[in-house]
Amino acid sequence: MGVGHTKFGKFQDKGLLDLLSDASLKAIEDSTTSDKDFDSVYVGAMSPAAFNNISGIASALVDRISLLPAAADHIKNGPASGGSAIKAGFQAIASGMEDLVLVVGGEKMTHITTPGYVTSNVATLTHHEAERQQGVSLPSLGGLLTRAYLEKYDAKLEWISDIAIKNHKNGALNPNAHFQRTIESIMESAIKKGKGTWEDVHEFLNDDKINPIIADPLRLFHVCPISDGAAALVLCNAEKAKEYCDTPILISGIGQATDTQIVFEREELTVLKALRLCSDSAYKMAHKTPKDIDVAELHDAFEILEAIQSEDIGFFDKGKGAKAAHEGQTEIGGKIPINPSGGLKARGHPLGATGVAQVVELVWQLRGEASKRQVDGAKTGITCNFGGFGNNIISILVERIK
Amino acid sequence: MGVGHTKFGKFQDKGLLDLLSDASLKAIEDSTTSDKDFDSVYVGAMSPAAFNNISGIASALVDRISLLPAAADHIKNGPASGGSAIKAGFQAIASGMEDLVLVVGGEKMTHITTPGYVTSNVATLTHHEAERQQGVSLPSLGGLLTRAYLEKYDAKLEWISDIAIKNHKNGALNPNAHFQRTIESIMESAIKKGKGTWEDVHEFLNDDKINPIIADPLRLFHVCPISDGAAALVLCNAEKAKEYCDTPILISGIGQATDTQIVFEREELTVLKALRLCSDSAYKMAHKTPKDIDVAELHDAFEILEAIQSEDIGFFDKGKGAKAAHEGQTEIGGKIPINPSGGLKARGHPLGATGVAQVVELVWQLRGEASKRQVDGAKTGITCNFGGFGNNIISILVERIK
Numbered sequence: 001m002g003v004g005h006t007k008f009g010k011f012q013d014k015g016l017l018d019l020l021s022d023a024s025l026k027a028i029e030d031s032t033t034s035d036k037d038f039d040s041v042y043v044g045a046m047s048p049a050a051f052n053n054i055s056g057i058a059s060a061l062v063d064r065i066s067l068l069p070a071a072a073d074h075i076k077n078g079p080a081s082g083g084s085a086i087k088a089g090f091q092a093i094a095s096g097m098e099d100l101v102l103v104v105g106g107e108k109m110t111h112i113t114t115p116g117y118v119t120s121n122v123a124t125l126t127h128h129e130a131e132r133q134q135g136v137s138l139p140s141l142g143g144l145l146t147r148a149y150l151e152k153y154d155a156k157l158e159w160i161s162d163i164a165i166k167n168h169k170n171g172a173l174n175p176n177a178h179f180q181r182t183i184e185s186i187m188e189s190a191i192k193k194g195k196g197t198w199e200d201v202h203e204f205l206n207d208d209k210i211n212p213i214i215a216d217p218l219r220l221f222h223v224c225p226i227s228d229g230a231a232a233l234v235l236c237n238a239e240k241a242k243e244y245c246d247t248p249i250l251i252s253g254i255g256q257a258t259d260t261q262i263v264f265e266r267e268e269l270t271v272l273k274a275l276r277l278c279s280d281s282a283y284k285m286a287h288k289t290p291k292d293i294d295v296a297e298l299h300d301a302f303e304i305l306e307a308i309q310s311e312d313i314g315f316f317d318k319g320k321g322a323k324a325a326h327e328g329q330t331e332i333g334g335k336i337p338i339n340p341s342g343g344l345k346a347r348g349h350p351l352g353a354t355g356v357a358q359v360v361e362l363v364w365q366l367r368g369e370a371s372k373r374q375v376d377g378a379k380t381g382i383t384c385n386f387g388g389f390g391n392n393i394i395s396i397l398v399e400r401i402k
Numbered sequence: 403m404g405v406g407h408t409k410f411g412k413f414q415d416k417g418l419l420d421l422l423s424d425a426s427l428k429a430i431e432d433s434t435t436s437d438k439d440f441d442s443v444y445v446g447a448m449s450p451a452a453f454n455n456i457s458g459i460a461s462a463l464v465d466r467i468s469l470l471p472a473a474a475d476h477i478k479n480g481p482a483s484g485g486s487a488i489k490a491g492f493q494a495i496a497s498g499m500e501d502l503v504l505v506v507g508g509e510k511m512t513h514i515t516t517p518g519y520v521t522s523n524v525a526t527l528t529h530h531e532a533e534r535q536q537g538v539s540l541p542s543l544g545g546l547l548t549r550a551y552l553e554k555y556d557a558k559l560e561w562i563s564d565i566a567i568k569n570h571k572n573g574a575l576n577p578n579a580h581f582q583r584t585i586e587s588i589m590e591s592a593i594k595k596g597k598g599t600w601e602d603v604h605e606f607l608n609d610d611k612i613n614p615i616i617a618d619p620l621r622l623f624h625v626c627p628i629s630d631g632a633a634a635l636v637l638c639n640a641e642k643a644k645e646y647c648d649t650p651i652l653i654s655g656i657g658q659a660t661d662t663q664i665v666f667e668r669e670e671l672t673v674l675k676a677l678r679l680c681s682d683s684a685y686k687m688a689h690k691t692p693k694d695i696d697v698a699e700l701h702d703a704f705e706i707l708e709a710i711q712s713e714d715i716g717f718f719d720k721g722k723g724a725k726a727a728h729e730g731q732t733e734i735g736g737k738i739p740i741n742p743s744g745g746l747k748a749r750g751h752p753l754g755a756t757g758v759a760q761v762v763e764l765v766w767q768l769r770g771e772a773s774k775r776q777v778d779g780a781k782t783g784i785t786c787n788f789g790g791f792g793n794n795i796i797s798i799l800v801e802r803i804k
Contacts, residue, residue: 040658049452055526056480056663059794063663069679071658072794073486074478078458084475088490095496097656097687124457254499256442256473261458261465277471285499392461392474 001234001241001248002031003360006106008178008229008348016045016052016108019230021065023353024104027232028065032244039098040071044085044105045352046078050121051109067102078125079301080387081105082231082355083394087254089235099236105356106230118226122351125388130262139223141263141389142302143215146222148269149304153319157217158202159326163303164221165201166331167339171346173373178227178348222303227348231357242402247367251359253288253382253397255281261391270319272390275312279395282382283314286397290314293336293397294378295365297358299386300343306330309384310338313395332375340365340373355385359396366400403636403643403650404433405762408508410580410631410750418447418454418510421632423467425755426506429634430467434646441500442473446487446507447754448480452523453511469504480527481703482789483507484633484757485796489656491637501638507758508632520628524753527790532664541625543665543791544704545617548624550671551706555721559619560604561728565705566623567603568733569741573748575775580629580750624705629750633759644804649769653761655690655784655799657683663793672721674792677714681797684784685716688799692716695738695799696780697767699760701788702745708732711786712740715797734777742767742775757787761798768802 004026006019014022020043043058054060058072077084082105092098109118123137150157164183171177172185184196187204205211211219241248255278260266266273283289290313298313300306307321315336316324324330330338341347341361344354362381364370380399387393406428408421416424422445445460456462460474479486484507494500511520525539552559566585573579574587586598589606607613613621643650657680662668668675685691692715700715702708709723717738718726726732732740743749743763746756764783766772782801789795 047451047457049449049523049526053526054530055449055478055523056790056794058479059527059660059790060529060663062660063793069659069661069676071489071680072479072660073490073658075490076457076476076478077460077474087473088475088477088493091490091493091497091499093497094499095493097493097496121451121457124451124455125461127462128456256475257471258461258464258469258474259471261462274471278473388458388461391465392458 001033001236001245002027003363004030004232005176005357005360006230007176008227008350010110011228012111016048016054016106017060017064019108019228020061020104020106023106023230023232024061024065024102027102027234031234033100033234036100038067038070038100038102040092041067041102042085042089043074044081044355045074045107046076046081047121051107051112077392078387079351080355080385080392080394081352083383083385083396086233086356086359086396087256087394090251090254093235093237101235102232103235103356104230104232105352105354107350107352108228109226109350110228127262138389139215139218142223142304143218145269146217146304149308152270155319155322159322160222160303160307161202161205162326163300163306164345166325167300167343167345170332170340170373171342174342174347177342177346178225179346183221218302224301224344224349227350229348229350229353231353231360233356233359238401248401249363249366250399250401251396252399253282253286255279255285256394259391261388263389270308272308272312272393274390274393275309275384275395278393279313279382282395282397286399288380288397292380293382295340295362295375295381296336296338296383297341297361298338298343298384299354300339300345301349301386303345305386306338306343313382313384332373337375340370340375355394358383358385359398362398366398403435403638403647404429405765406432406634407578407759407762408632409578410629410752412512413630414513418450418456418508419462419466421510421630422463422506422508425508425632425634426463426467426504429504429636433636435502435636438502440469440472440502440504442494443469443504443506444487444491445476446483446757447476447509448478448483449523453509453514479794480789481753482757482787482794482796483754485785485787485798488635488758488761488798489658489796492653492656495637495639503637504634505637505758506632506634507754507756509752509754510630511628511752512630529664540791541617541620544625544706545620547671548619548706551710554672557721557724561724562624562705562709563604563607564728565702565708566747568727569702569745569747572734572742572775573744576744576749579744579748580627581748585623620704626703626746626751629752631750631752631755633755633762635758635761650803651765651768652801652803653798654801655684655688657681657687658796661793663790665791672710674710674714674795676792676795677711677786677797680795681715681784684797684799688801690782690799694782695784697742697764697777697783698738698740698785699743699763699783700740700745700786701756702741702747703751703788705747707788708740708745715784715786734775739777742772742777757796760785760787761800764800768800
């Protein structure tokens, strides 16, 4: 019924509760439900205790925005906490126990100055003995996956970079994005020494000073930033939404699946089995196939993930995702636009916010409210939200119903 | 369909995942569902990141106990995380999206040796500026509430102590309890100097050396311990449960409500408004009244809470709860037995485990499997699970259906 989204970025003068409140109030205003009583509030956030020294974040929020005595719960699923919170809110309504629900996801991290604190915290998602104690972090798994993909398939690292270029281009059209500049404009002074060709851009993207290596072969521009921000949804029964909204958007499919926590135990490193399973569930629940999808928001915490997800969610054959991005098939106006919002790379990645922000972007796209980044005639969209490193994935399918 | 419960206590050689796994496997075995596929796992735990350095605890558990690719989420609601996890699992089934669900709550804390670490962590549930920065902790709020109750109503501190005496007596009958000794036996050497009368016991309970003050007027025996442990439930649709189980137990009512986070902002300090609202919802959903309840498991993190909860959940008039406990009305065999398990005081309080353990105890009571602590003929039970200091409360009503 309603969506809300703070700008993502670096906010020194706001706390997590401020961001969650801002997104929530925007969603409530957007939904025209401000005079109605909410039954419950589901908050998706990964680590408010570690980052913000708050427990009971949902209880605190419901009081802060005057929704007492609504029920309030905090749902945690790593960087997929937002997607899991949507699933919880959806099931609450579908169960018939709750009529009007607020779902909000958010994270506040940029105030943390201890070097490595955020990455170490996120690394607690990995297996303690088999991975973390051996020095494995999420970026190192991103590097490993990139190398495996490039070795196994006919693909180039530059094509992975092309995903980042595309996402920055989209982010430049999104007023809520953390980065609203194209990579070409960021590198303008360097690029203008050349002729501004694709080769020139990639030459500079391979420069260790301009684009340092984070986890070989991943460089800075292959990796999402640390961001602050929040996003929110107001949910109700679909029949009621039709009464209240001009353009209600239906959540018609939700799937969630898990895979081994230890990455090396998986049958095939470059296959996201959990995504295949959960997107399959979402398609089945909605009676759709990948061919019905007009626009997608995928979880490009590392740009390699967008390529692989675009395959396992059913858009491209295995090993062809990076090439498709290179060919422009995933641009706005392409065969299947991916991350018109700018994705995690350019919109930013305030962990718990991401899964909700993905659905907010799809709602705007399906309502036709995405202005400069509008995918023409989009009626059906899907998301991929990643908890851990591919071991807990949620896929949400939304469609326009009127 | 099935319940599982580890012993609660101090386990130096088990981690949180071990405890969650133990309780889960017991519940699965008890449910005779071991050959079936689980759709999802909901884990209730308050602070596994702070206490155990693990994020993605639900994802890790589902892998550990070989339930892949079941969906997995971690539900947080402070010390009511267990109750909230049950609500999430219930709504998942009631929505029709999931058929077979595992709910498990647990916490592992006794390995933490830094003085005050656990209490400080739990204090992050309070309001940062208005409470925590002023030195308010949960025990201090327990002390404040005790004093307010004693001043407002015709009650004595000794009657609050009687709740602890009753809960230790029940805990002595519970093989899973953290403390399996009566207060009289713990104080035997001291008490035997007197004649072992009620007055003798209370004389020693008022001795600063034997029973030191924690937060005036609360003493050690008015406060629950820090415990390790886990408890689990296997849930499915009620119609299916009737096919599979000899004695299926129905969750027929669930209510959850919030109140102001800042305790001094409440209309009336000694009234738990959120409990009145949430238990009212649970009674209405189940078409029951307090008179229908045969046994209750309440959240006596501080013994004053059991007295006040027994009023606001509808068993006694306001101000009469402590007196009723003193008179023995809440003992096993009394008018309305409360905490036959020993409650948080004697069974122990591994935060996230408590809400699930309360329902496990009621299941055993309703099945007639509670052996020495059995409440004769119990057919209907209710819980109160406290997130924060009364600002987020869940009440679950269960009944025997065959």
